[in-house]
Amino acid sequence: MADRVNEQPIDSEGQGRDVVLSARDVTVGFGSKVVLDKLNLDIYRGEILGFVGASGTGKSVLMRTVLRLLPRRSGTIKILGQDFDELNEPQRNALDMRLGVLFQQGALFSSLTVKENIQVPMREYLDLPRSLMDELAHLKIRMVGLAADAADKYPSELSGGMIKRAALARALALDPDLVFLDEPTSGLDPIGAAEFDELIANLRDSLGLTVYMVTHDLDSLFSVCDRIAVLGKKRVMVEGTIDDMLAYDDPWVQAYFRGKRARSIVPQNNGARHGNGSGGK
Numbered sequence: 458m459a460d461r462v463n464e465q466p467i468d469s470e471g472q473g474r475d476v477v478l479s480a481r482d483v484t485v486g487f488g489s490k491v492v493l494d495k496l497n498l499d500i501y502r503g504e505i506l507g508f509v510g511a512s513g514t515g516k517s518v519l520m521r522t523v524l525r526l527l528p529r530r531s532g533t534i535k536i537l538g539q540d541f542d543e544l545n546e547p548q549r550n551a552l553d554m555r556l557g558v559l560f561q562q563g564a565l566f567s568s569l570t571v572k573e574n575i576q577v578p579m580r581e582y583l584d585l586p587r588s589l590m591d592e593l594a595h596l597k598i599r600m601v602g603l604a605a606d607a608a609d610k611y612p613s614e615l616s617g618g619m620i621k622r623a624a625l626a627r628a629l630a631l632d633p634d635l636v637f638l639d640e641p642t643s644g645l646d647p648i649g650a651a652e653f654d655e656l657i658a659n660l661r662d663s664l665g666l667t668v669y670m671v672t673h674d675l676d677s678l679f680s681v682c683d684r685i686a687v688l689g690k691k692r693v694m695v696e697g698t699i700d701d702m703l704a705y706d707d708p709w710v711q712a713y714f715r716g717k718r719a720r721s722i723v724p725q726n727n728g729a730r731h732g733n734g735s736g737g738k
């Protein structure tokens with residue numbers, strides 16, 4: 458059964474699980490346009506949540522709102538049990554350090570090497586000797602599967618896949634609990650995308666990360682996401698497993714999860730499938 462539909466977010470599946478991010482009645486708009494209207498969402502510790510929705514529904518707006526890059530009109534957002542609005546500056550910084558973000562285009566600084574890019578958050582939040590920062594940067598580079606010599610390369614010298622990995626290494630720089638990935642596999646070829654998905658799943662398993670992933674990539678949704686949340690009608694319309702999506706009666710959800718492309722990836726008979734990761738459950 459789908460977890461919930463346009464209503465209060467406490468679902469039976471989530472009972473007793475550690476909520477890492479909770480959004481309640483979040484409303485965001487621009488001028489007279491309301492993009493998100495009383496949206497509710499929970500993300501549980503250790504899961505990879507895939508966040509989907511038609512273009513322009515507000516996926517990026519929600520991520521940016523959660524990260525406090527956009528203001529909200531009302532509602533509360535708690536991350537790791539804490540509401541930023543109730544924290545003082547040092548507490549906010551401490552909470553920020555527990556979040557890692559990979560923006561859509563990788564968003565590396567072009568004038569900095571990979572190593573220097575990874576060290577940006579370290580410089581911003583920590584006061585570490587250079588030798589230790591170098592050691593940490595090399596560790597992150599290995600962690601994301603880049604060769605050691607990538608450390609001294611500039612983004613312009615990297616392939617698309619390497620840029621994504623470098624950006625992921627930077628997102629992991631401060632050993633975050635929760636990682637936000639905005640369309641991490643966009644622009645990658647299918648093999649590169651599958652490898653990146655596998656990397657994310659492995660890092661989740663080895664580091665105990667919680668992952669919030671905005672994606673249009675059905676392969677990612679099917680292969681690594683534990684749960685999926687669909688944004689539509691200004692809210693999280695439905696959230697749950699692939700089977701929940703297949704069973705949910707909405708034209709967009711049906712077209713997306715039962716469309717031609719989906720049929721080549723997602724078994725269409727409910728219950729006979731299993732491809733989702735199982736971490737965090």
Ligand SMILES: Nc1ncnc2c1ncn2[C@@H]1O[C@H](COP(=O)(O)OP(=O)(O)OP(=O)(O)O)[C@@H](O)[C@H]1O
Pocket residue numbers: 487492510511512513514515516517518519
């Ligand atoms: N800063 C802004 N000012 C005004 N409107 C904005 C702003 N940011 C986003 N919007 C509007 O909010 C809506 C949702 O945009 P958003 O980028 O979140 O969509 P999305 O679901 O991420 O789409 P896509 O899948 O195409 O990336 C759009 O109509 C967009 O024009």
